[in-house]
Amino acid sequence: MTSPSQAAIAGAETPGPDGAGLNSEPVDGDKAATDQLGRSPGQLMWMRFKRDRTGVISAFVVLIMFAIAALAPVISWLYGKDPWTRYGQIRPGLLNDNAYPVKPNGGMDSEFWFGLEPGLGRDVLTQLVYGMRTSLSLAVVITILSVVLAIVIGVAGGYLGGKPDYFLGRLTDLMMSFPNQLFFVAFTPVIGALLVSPQDEMPTWLRACVLIFVMWLLGWMTLARLLRGQVLTLREREFIEAAKVAGTPPWRIIRKELLPNLVTPILVQSTYMLPNFVTGVAGLSFLGVGMQGSTPDWGRMFATGAEVYQSDITYMIFPGVAMVIFIVAFNLLGDSVRDAFDPKSGR
Amino acid sequence: MLRFLVRRSLGAMVILLIISAVTFFLFYAVPRDPAMLACGKNCTPDALEVIRKNMGIDEPIPMQYWHFMIGIFAGRTFAQGACPAPCFGYSFANSDPVWDTILDRFPTTVSLTVGGAIVFLVIGLGAGMIAAWKRGTFADKLFSTGSLVLSSMQIYFVGPLVMALLVFNLGLLDQPSYVPLSEDPAGWFMGLLIPWMVIQIIFTANYTRLSRSSMIEQLAEDHVRTARAKGMSGKFVFFRYAWRGSLIPIVTIFGVDLGSLLGGAMITEWTFSLPGLGKLAVDSVANTDLPMVMGVMLFSATFIILFNVIVDAAYAFIDPRVRLA
Numbered sequence: 001m002t003s004p005s006q007a008a009i010a011g012a013e014t015p016g017p018d019g020a021g022l023n024s025e026p027v028d029g030d031k032a033a034t035d036q037l038g039r040s041p042g043q044l045m046w047m048r049f050k051r052d053r054t055g056v057i058s059a060f061v062v063l064i065m066f067a068i069a070a071l072a073p074v075i076s077w078l079y080g081k082d083p084w085t086r087y088g089q090i091r092p093g094l095l096n097d098n099a100y101p102v103k104p105n106g107g108m109d110s111e112f113w114f115g116l117e118p119g120l121g122r123d124v125l126t127q128l129v130y131g132m133r134t135s136l137s138l139a140v141v142i143t144i145l146s147v148v149l150a151i152v153i154g155v156a157g158g159y160l161g162g163k164p165d166y167f168l169g170r171l172t173d174l175m176m177s178f179p180n181q182l183f184f185v186a187f188t189p190v191i192g193a194l195l196v197s198p199q200d201e202m203p204t205w206l207r208a209c210v211l212i213f214v215m216w217l218l219g220w221m222t223l224a225r226l227l228r229g230q231v232l233t234l235r236e237r238e239f240i241e242a243a244k245v246a247g248t249p250p251w252r253i254i255r256k257e258l259l260p261n262l263v264t265p266i267l268v269q270s271t272y273m274l275p276n277f278v279t280g281v282a283g284l285s286f287l288g289v290g291m292q293g294s295t296p297d298w299g300r301m302f303a304t305g306a307e308v309y310q311s312d313i314t315y316m317i318f319p320g321v322a323m324v325i326f327i328v329a330f331n332l333l334g335d336s337v338r339d340a341f342d343p344k345s346g347r
Numbered sequence: 348m349l350r351f352l353v354r355r356s357l358g359a360m361v362i363l364l365i366i367s368a369v370t371f372f373l374f375y376a377v378p379r380d381p382a383m384l385a386c387g388k389n390c391t392p393d394a395l396e397v398i399r400k401n402m403g404i405d406e407p408i409p410m411q412y413w414h415f416m417i418g419i420f421a422g423r424t425f426a427q428g429a430c431p432a433p434c435f436g437y438s439f440a441n442s443d444p445v446w447d448t449i450l451d452r453f454p455t456t457v458s459l460t461v462g463g464a465i466v467f468l469v470i471g472l473g474a475g476m477i478a479a480w481k482r483g484t485f486a487d488k489l490f491s492t493g494s495l496v497l498s499s500m501q502i503y504f505v506g507p508l509v510m511a512l513l514v515f516n517l518g519l520l521d522q523p524s525y526v527p528l529s530e531d532p533a534g535w536f537m538g539l540l541i542p543w544m545v546i547q548i549i550f551t552a553n554y555t556r557l558s559r560s561s562m563i564e565q566l567a568e569d570h571v572r573t574a575r576a577k578g579m580s581g582k583f584v585f586f587r588y589a590w591r592g593s594l595i596p597i598v599t600i601f602g603v604d605l606g607s608l609l610g611g612a613m614i615t616e617w618t619f620s621l622p623g624l625g626k627l628a629v630d631s632v633a634n635t636d637l638p639m640v641m642g643v644m645l646f647s648a649t650f651i652i653l654f655n656v657i658v659d660a661a662y663a664f665i666d667p668r669v670r671l672a
Contacts, residue, residue, distance in 0.1 A: 186628070
C-alpha cells in the first residue's frame with residue numbers, strides 16, 4: 001500500500017498495475033535517488049532483495065533443497081546406498097517378522113541414517129533425495145509449461161481484444177470450472193491407457209509426461225487472467241501508443257514493450273505456482289495415480305507412510321518435515337521476491 | 348438481477364455440457380472394455396454381447412452420449428429396470444444406481460465441509476482480525492508466521508500424525524467415521540472431529556492472511572477514520588464499519604472453496620477413509636467405473652459453477668456499489 005505522502009515523493013504519475021512495474025521505480029527521497037541512479041531495474045531488485053534477511057535465508061534453503069534433489073546420485077554414492085536395494089530383505093536382522101524395522105525409531109542407526117522402509121526394507125534417506133528429484137523436476141517442468149501457455153493466452157487475449165479475447169476468456173472460465181483434483185485423478189489413468197495398452201507396463205518417462213500434461217492443462221488459468229488484465233491496461237499506456245504510431249510491428253511491441261513489463265507478475269506468480277505443483281503431484285501419488293513401480297517418489301512415501309503409521313510413524317516424518325521446510329521456504333521466498341520487485345505493496 | 352441470473356445459468360449449462368462431453372468421450376476412448384471386466388473369466392461372446400446391451404454400451408459412442416444426456420433429464424430404461432429422472436445410469440462395478448449412490452455419499456461430504464468451514468472461518472477470520480487489530484505486535488507476527496507454517500502442512504502428512512497422536516497413542520478419540528447426524532448427533536460430532544481439525548489447515552492460513560490485509564485496508568478508509576474522529580468507540584468502528592467492508596473479498600474466496608469442497612474433499616476423505624464423494628471418485632476411477640466417475644464429475648462441477656454464480660450475486664447484496672450486468 002502506498003501512503004499519499006509516499007506517492008507524492010515518488011511522483012508516480014499513473015497509478016495502474018504497472019505502477020508496480022519496472023519502468024516507474026519509486027524513489028524514496030533524494031539520497032536514494034542519487035544512490036539508484038543509472039541502475040537497471042534488475043539491479044535495483046537485486047539490491048532490495050539482498051537487504052531482506054528472510055528472503056536471503058529462504059532462498060538459500062530453497063537452493064539447498066534443489067541442490068540435494070539434483071545431486072541425488074552423488075549423495076547416494078557418497079552414502080553408499082541406493083533407493084532400490086531392499087536391504088531389509090537381503091540382510092537378516094534389520095526387519096522383524098512383521099517386516100517392521102527391528103531397531104527403534106524406524107531403524108535409524110549410523111548405517112541407515114533415516115531408517116528403513118517398513119515392508120520392502122529400502123533405505124529412507126536415498127528414497128527421499130531421489131523422490132525429491134522426481135517431484136521437483138516434475139514441478140519445475142509443469143511450472144515452465146504453464147507459465148509459457150499463460151503468457152501466450154494472456155497476452156494474446158489482452159493485446160488482441162475483441163473476439164479472440166472473448167473466446168480465450170471463455171476458455172479460461174471453462175478450464176477453471178473443472179473440479180481440478182477430480183480431473184487429475186480421473187484423467188491421469190485415462191490418458192495413460194490411451195498411450196499404452198493396459199497389459200503393458202508403462203515406461204517411467206511416459207508416466208511422467210502424462211502427469212505433466214494433466215497438471216499443465218489446468219495449471220495456467222490464474223496467471224493467464226492476471227496477465228490479460230495487465231496487458232489490457234498496458235495497452236493504453238503512452239509508450240505502447242508511441243511504439244504503435246512509430247509503426248513497430250505487433251510482435252516486436254509484445255516482445256520489447258509488453259513482456260519486460262510483465263516480468264514482475266510472472267516471476268511472483270510462478271514462485272507461488274511451483275510449491276502448489278509440488279504438493280499437487282505428491283497428492284496424486286498419495287491417491288495412487290502418480291508415479292508407480294520402483295521410481296522413488298516424494299508423494300508415494302506419504303502413501304506408504306499412511307499405511308504403516310500405526311506401527312512406524314518415523315518413516316513419514318522425514319518426507320513430511322522436508323516438504324514443510326520446502327514449502328515454507330518457497331512461500332517466504334515468493335513474498336520476498338514480490339517485495340523486492342514491488343516495494344510499494346505492503347504486506 | 349433476474350437477467351443476470353438467467354444469463355449466468357445459461358452459461359453454466361453450456362460449461363456443464365462441455366465438461367460432460369469431454370469426460371464422456373475421453374473415457375470411451377480408453378481401449379478397455381468394461382463389459383470384458385464384468386464378464387469375468389469364462390466369458391462367451393454371447394454373454395459379452397448381453398452384458399454390453401445391459402450396460403448400454405453396444406451403440407456408437409455419440410449415441411451413448413445422447414442417451415446419457417437424455418437420461419439425466421427424462422430418465423431412461425435399462426435392462427435392470429426403469430431409471431427415473433436424474434438418471435446417470437448404473438455402476439459398472441456393482442450395478443448400483445449412480446444417482447442413489449451419490450445421494451448416499453453426499454451427506455458425509457456435506458458434514459465434512461460444513462464442520463470444516465466453521466472451524467476454518469472462526470480460526471482464520473479471528474486470527475486475521477486480531478492480527479490487524481494488534482498490527483506490528485508480537486501477536487500479529489505469531490499469527491502470520493503460524494498461518495504460514497500451517498498452510499505449508501499437507502493433509503496427507505498431518506492427518507496420520509494427528510491420528511497417531513490422538514487415537515493410537517493417547518486414545519482420546521476413536522478412529523474417524525461417519526454416523527448420520529439424525530441417528531446419533533454425538534457420534535456424528537466425535538467421528539468427524541479429527542477430519543474437521545485437519546481439513547481446516549489448508550484453508551485457515553488463507554483466511555487469516557486475507558482477513559488481516561483486507562481489515563488493514565478497511566481501517567485506513569476515510570469513512571472509518573471519520574467514524575473514529577466523530578468519537579465512536581474503537582471497538583464499534585472496528586466491528587461495525589471496518590469488519591463489514593473487509594468481508595467482501597472473503598466472501599469470494601469462501602464461495603469458491605465451499606463449491607470445490609462440496610464436490611468432494613478427496614485427500615481428506617481418502618486419508619480418513621470417510622465414505623464421501625471424493626473417496627467414491629477415487630474408488631470408481633480405480634475400478635474404471637465410468638458412469639460413477641461421470642456422475643461425480645458432473646455433480647462436483649455443478650457445485651463449483653453454482654457457487655461462482657452465488658458469489659457474484661452475493662456481491663450485489665454486500666456491496667451496493669456493485670451493479671450486476
